Amino acid sequence: MKLFNGNRQAFALPKFEKTREVPLPATVSKELKDHLKRNPAVAVTLPWKDTDGPPTTVNLIITSRERKALNRNYFNPFIWKKALEKAGVPDERDNGCHMLRHVYASTLLHDGESIKAVSEYLGHSDPGFTLRTYTHLMPGSDKRTRKAVDSLLGVTRV
Incomplete structure (x- = not known):
């Protein structure tokens, strides 16, 4: 989502217009399904790409209290x-x-x-x-390093 002057929103692809696919763990999928049972997705219409773009309707899983697209200028502080x-x-x-x-x-x-x-x-x-x-x-990297070198040298530690 893009945000323009006057807090006007438009749907758009992410930076550099690259879409992304990421593996979704079963635990996250279950939480998402549970959320959608309690809070069904809401159809929201905004312009595409800029404020004068063609109207585009998307089902959003998180919206404002008014069932509109959530604006970062509201989300961040509140x-x-x-x-x-x-x-x-x-x-x-x-x-x-x-x-x-x-x-x-x-x-x-x-x-x-x-x-x-x-x-x-x-x-x-x-x-x-x-x-x-x-x-x-990251925490534990020293331990992993020692374990990797031990493994390379055939050392087994308990």
């Missing part, structure tokens, strides 16, 4: 920041919604997903960019 406060997480730039993307990428890499796959899931054209941007030492 939903996201209140959730941070309730969870005791500092309201800092590093804890914005974009942080969820970083956590997703770092978690996949930490658990052994290939840099190429993570790069594709994030819509990056260069896996090197993904590697430079989203990796860092």
Whole structure:
């Protein structure tokens, strides 16, 4: 979704007009199905690509109280920041919604997903960019390193 002057919205493809397909774990699929049983998707019509674009109707799974497309200028201060406060997480730039993307990428890499796959899931054209941007030492990396070297040397530790 794009946001224009005057808080006007339009549906649009993501940055660089790249669509993404990511594997959906069964647990997430179940939660999504449960959510949709309690809160059915809402048909919302907005212009396509810019404020003068052709009207396009999409079923949204999360909407505003008025059953309209959720605007980030409402979501960030009134939903996201209140959730941070309730969870005791500092309201800092590093804890914005974009942080969820970083956590997703770092978690996949930490658990052994290939840099190429993570790069594709994030819509990056260069896996090197993904590697430079989203990796860092995660808790337990020292232990995994020792285990990998032990394994290479044929050492079994209990």
